[in-house]
Amino acid sequence: VQLQASGGGLVQPGGSLRLSCAISGLNMENYAIGWFRQAPGKEREGISCIRGRNGGSTYYKDSVKGRFTISRDNAKSTVYLQMNSLKPEDTAVYYCATPGVVACTVVAGDFSQYGMDYWGKGTQVTVSS
Numbered sequence: 001v002q003l004q005a006s007g008g009g010l011v012q013p014g015g016s017l018r019l020s021c022a023i024s025g026l027n028m029e030n031y032a033i034g035w036f037r038q039a040p041g042k043e044r045e046g047i048s049c050i051r052g053r054n055g056g057s058t059y060y061k062d063s064v065k066g067r068f069t070i071s072r073d074n075a076k077s078t079v080y081l082q083m084n085s086l087k088p089e090d091t092a093v094y095y096c097a098t099p100g101v102v103a104c105t106v107v108a109g110d111f112s113q114y115g116m117d118y119w120g121k122g123t124q125v126t127v128s129s
Contacts, residue, residue, distance in 0.1 A: 001025035003033075003120030005096045010126045011086055019081040021096030021120060029053065029074040032104045035081045036113055037092035038122070044095070046111030048081060049104035059104050059111050064090075086127045093122035 007019040021033060034049035048070040051057040058070055069082040079096060099105060100117035 001098075001118045003096050003098065003118055005094060005120045005123040008094060008123030008125045010128065012129050013087060013127055015086050015127070016082070016084045017086065017125060019083065019094055019096075019123060019125075021079040021081075023077045023079070023096075023098070026098075026118075028072075028077050028079075028098075030102055031098045031100060032102060033072065033079040033096060033098050034059075034104060034111055034116070035070065035079075036095045036097060037090075037125075038095070039089075039092040042092075044113045046113060049106070049111050050079060051104055052102035057104065059106050061111070062109075083125070086125075088127050091125060091127050093124050095122045096120045 002024045004022045031052045036044050036046050038044040047061045047064050049059040050070045067085045072079045097116040097119045099115045
């Protein structure tokens with residue numbers, strides 16, 4: 001199983017980026033896929049997740065709600081994270097991962113990194129003027 005995140009880069013505050021997570025080695029249609037990020041000196045945090053199958057259920061961390069949009073294209077085995085109105089505090093390495101089940105498990109409002117089965121290598125997002 002391989003997950004590969006891409007699409008990161010340097011963007012000015014207020015700008016946009018679209019991250020992609022390409023998945024191979026499993027039938028991604030049946031699995032939830034999540035996005036995480038880790039800023040220097042901070043713990044990795046779950047910021048978004050999309051349910052498997054039809055992707056009808058999504059999760060967003062409060063800090064990105066209304067600015068980020070997660071989507072999936074099962075035919076392309078790819079999950080996207082559209083990031084708009086980017087802020088300097090969004091600067092981090094972004095990772096995609098799957099818990100190996102269809103649902104996104106959110107406990108007390110948090111989507112934890114500890115339930116993930118497979119991780120991709122990260123992509124750096126830097127928001128700076």
